[in-house]
Amino acid sequence: MIMIHVHPGMPQPTRFIDPVVLTKISSLELVARIVVEGFISGLHRSPHLGFSVNFAEYRPYHQGDDIRKIDWKVFARLDRFFIKEYEGETNTNIQLILDCSHSMAYGSRGISKLQYGQFLAASLGYFGFKQRDGVGFVSFDENVVEFVPPRGSIGHLNTVLHSIERTQAGQKTNILKPLVDVAERLRRRGIIIVISDLLDEPQRVMDGVRRLACKGNDVTVFQVLDPAELDFDFPESAQFIDMETRAEMHIIPEYVRREYCRIIKDQVAYYERECQKDRIDFAMVNTMQPLDHALFTYLLRREQAY
C-alpha cells in the first residue's frame, strides 16, 4: 500500500510519497515508476539536435512546418498533408553518481541516506530513460565501485536499476578521487547528477564537483542528509562512534546542539554558494522529505532555468 502525504505547505493536489514507504517496495523499478508517474513528461530539452526512431503520431500540416517531415505515402493515399511525428528523444546522457561510502548507511528514521539516494537515483534514471536520454550509473566510496556508462537503449535501464539496487555501503569517503576518475572517463557532455552526503572536506568536495562541471557537463548535486544530522536531536548523552573511522567521542547533545547546527547550516550554505558560483545546481534533501516532492521541486527549478 502506498501512503500519500499531503504537506500543508505544498500546492494541492500534488501527491507526495513517504520515502519510508518506498523502502517496503522490493522492486526499484516499481519505486522509480511510482515516483515518476506523478510527473509530466520531461521538463528539460535536449541541448543537441538528433534523430528520432520511434514513430509517435500523425498530425495535419500547418504552414511553417518543415516540408521534409511530410509523409508522402499518406498524401498519396489520402491527398492530404500529414506530418509524421516521432516520440521526442534527446541524445543527452545522464550520469548518476551515487556515494556509497559507509556514512551513507546512516539513517535514524527508518531509511538510510543510501536507500534514499538509491531511490532518488532510480527515479531520476527512470525519468531520464522515459525522455530517451542515455542513463549511466556510478557508485563510489573512496574509489569508484561500479561504473555503468550511459546508454539510451531500453535494456540498459534494467542494467542501471540493477546496479543501483545492488549498491551497498562501502568504505570511507574520499570524494575527490572518484569524481576526478569519473570526469576522466566521461567522453561526452551530458547531465551529471551527484547524490552524496558530502561529508568530506568541503574544499575537496567542491574540487571534485568542479572537475565534473568544467567539461561542459550540466552538474546537479543532491546532498542527502538525515534529520538527525541536521537537528542533532539526540535526547541524552551518548558515546558517539564515527561510522567510517570508528573513532569514539562522548557527547552531551544538549551541550553541542546549538553549535553543531550552526556548523551544518554554514556547511550547507557554503555548498550552495560555491555551486552557484560555478553554475552547478545544488539541493540539500532531507531523507524524510518525499522523493517526488524533491524531484518536482528540482525539475520545476530546471524548467525555470531553461
Added chain:
Amino acid sequence: MNFVNPLFFIGAAAIAIPVLLHLIKRERAKKIEFSTLMYLRKVSRKTIRYQKLRHLLLLLLRILAFALVVLAFTRPFLGVRQSGASLGRVTRAHIILLDNSMSMGYGDRWDAAKKSAAAIVRGAQQGDKVALIEFSDRTFVRTSLTSNFAEVLSQLQDGVELSDRATRYGQALKIAEKISLEAGTGKRVIHLISDFQKNGEAGEDQNFRLGAGVELERIDLGSDDFSNLALSNVQVVEASNGGGVLKIKCSLLNFGIKDRDNVKVALLIDSRNAGEQRFRILKGESIPVEFGLPGLTPGAHPVSLEVEDTNLTRDNRLAASVEALSRTAVTAVENAVSPAEGRSASYFLSSALNISALSPYQLTAVTPQKLEAAGRISGNLLIWNNVSGSSSILQKKLEDFVINGGGLAIALGSSTQAADFNRMFASWLPVKMEESGPGRGGRRSTDNYVLMTNISAAHPIFRPFSDPHSGTFVNARFYTYARLTVATGAEVLARFDNGTPALVAAERGKGRALVFASSADDSGNDLPLKAVYAPFWQQILRYLSHYREERRWVEVGETIAPRKLLEEAALRQGKTVTISDQAVALLDPAGDRVQMNPGSDVFTLDKAGFYQVRMSGLNVMIPVNPTPRESNLSHGDSEEMVSGWVSREPASVSQTAEKVRLEPAEQERMQQFWRFLLLAALLFLLTEAFLSAQMSQGSDEGMPKPGI
C-alpha cells in the same frame, strides 16, 4: 541557631535527587553510531565548557532550592543572643584571669603577664568578647564580657595593679566560669595567666572542676629557678634574764634553690635604723633572727625587720607593733591594817599583779577614808577588798565610777558585813548578800570547806583555764564565803559545789562589776596559794577593763573594724571619748587616705605596711604583713593543675551554652526567618527555570532547514 522542626532535616536527602539524576544520566551513556564526528569535533571546547558550567549552575540552583525549602520547613530561629554566628564562624568568649598576687612581683613576671593578656585581647576577632579579671585570694572583675577591646587594653595599661595578697585559684576560676556563661553560645576560653604557685591551690578547691564546654588555657610564667628570702613569725618576748628587757624575734627563710651569703637583716624602730645583722643562709633553710629592743618610751612603736633581697621586694619587710606599756593603775581599797595585824588584805593581790615588768597592772592600796576624801577615783580599775562599814558618799562615788566605764571588783572577806554590802551596792547592783549562811562565821577547819566547781568556762575570765593542764580551781578550798542572792541582770560565772554563787558579774552604765563571794587573800580560802591565783585576778582585771589582746600584726587580706579599734585603744589609755560621733580617718601604708565603704564598719587590708586609724586625740597603728606562704615561690606543675580543673566531660559548646529565654512575640519574630528562606528557594527555582528554558531554546536555534 535552633530549629522548631529539626526532623524536617530528613528531607535534606531530597538534595540527592538532582545530584543522582545528574550522575545516572552520565553513567548510562549508550553507544550511538553516527555518520561522522567531523563536525562535532569542530564544536569548540569553550562552548562545551560554557554549557557544562551552565548545567552545573542549574544543578547548584536546584540543590540550593531543595536545601532552602528543607531549611524553611525546619523553621530556624535564633533562640540565643546573636553574637558572631552571622559571621559564619564560632565566636569566642575570652576570660582573662590575671594573677596579681604578691609572687607575681618576682622579676619581670608582672610585666610579662600584662603583655600576655594584651596579646590575647589583640588576638580576639570581630564578634568575640573579652573579660578581664585580676585575682589573688581576692577576685576583682576589671571588665565584664565586652566587645570594647580598647577598654580592656586600657584597664591592662592603667587599671590592674600588683597586690600583696596570696594566690588562690579556685575562687577565681569559679567566678571566671560564671562570667563565661554570660557569653551564651560560642566557645568559652579561660586564659589563666599566673606563676602557678604550688601554694595557690587551697584545700577547699581541690575538688573544683570547671563545667563542660569551658576551655582553660594556661600561660605559665613561673619557674623552678628562683631565689627568694622572706621574714616571718615575728614575736616580741621578754629577755630570758628578765629585768623587763624586750627582744624581737623572727625567722629568716630562704625559699630559693641557691645558698645566700652576707644577707643583711635590719631592724627599724619608728622608721629609724636600730641595728642590723648579717647571715649566711642555705637554700631551703630557716634561721632565727633576734634583736634586742632598747628602752622604749611608753606607747605603741612601729617596728620593722627588713631583709635585703632584690628578687621579690614585697616580702622583704616584716612589720610589727611593740607597745611599751605604761602599766594600768589598779586601786585596792582595804581597811587600814596595824603592824600587829600582819599582812594587809591586798598582800597576795599586790604580789600577783606587780609580778614583773611585763605585767600590765600596778596595784596601789588605799583606805576607804582616803578614797572618800579624794575628789575622783583615779584609774579605771578598783578592787573593793574586804572593806567594813559603809558610806553614802563612797556608794555614790563607786556607782558613778562604774557607770562611767570603771571596773569594780568586790572581794567579800570576813570583815564585810551583809548590811554594809547591801547598803553600799544592793541599790545599784543586782546582787544582794544574805545576813547569815553556812559559810559565814564558821570556824576554819580542814573538813568544812566548799570547792568552786561550777565554772562558766566560756566566759573570758575562765577561758584561759578551759584547756587541759591550763590551771584548775577545784583544788582550792573555800572555808568562808558570802551567800549571795542574784537578781535579774547579773550573771553567775562560778558557783561553789553547794550551789551558792562564787563569782557574779553585772554591768552598770559603761562599766562592769564583779562580786567574788570569798576573800582575795588566804583568810577565807587557800586560792592565793594555788597557781591559778595570779592569772585569775589578772583575768578579772582584764575583763573589768574591757581588755582585748592586741595583735602585734595582721596579715594582708584580714579585715579590721577601725572604730572598734579606736574604742579599745581609748579604753586602754583611760580616755573617755565617744567614737561614733567623730570622724575617723584610715591611712594606708603609703600615707594616702582610704575611703571606706559607706555603711560598713569593716575594712579589708590589701597592702603590706603600717595602716593608721586616726581620730581626734587617738591614733591606732596596724602592722600588716604578707601571707608567709606567698613568699614560697615553689612552682607547681601547671599542666597537672590545669588538667585537674578542666571538666572531664567532653561537651559541645552548644550543649553548655546558656540560652536566653525569649518572649513568645520575640520568638515568633525570630522564627519568621523561614519566610525569607522560602522566598529565596522560589527565586532560585525561577532562575533555574529561566536558565533551563534559555538553554533549551538555544539548542533549537540555528537548525538548517531543508531546501532545494
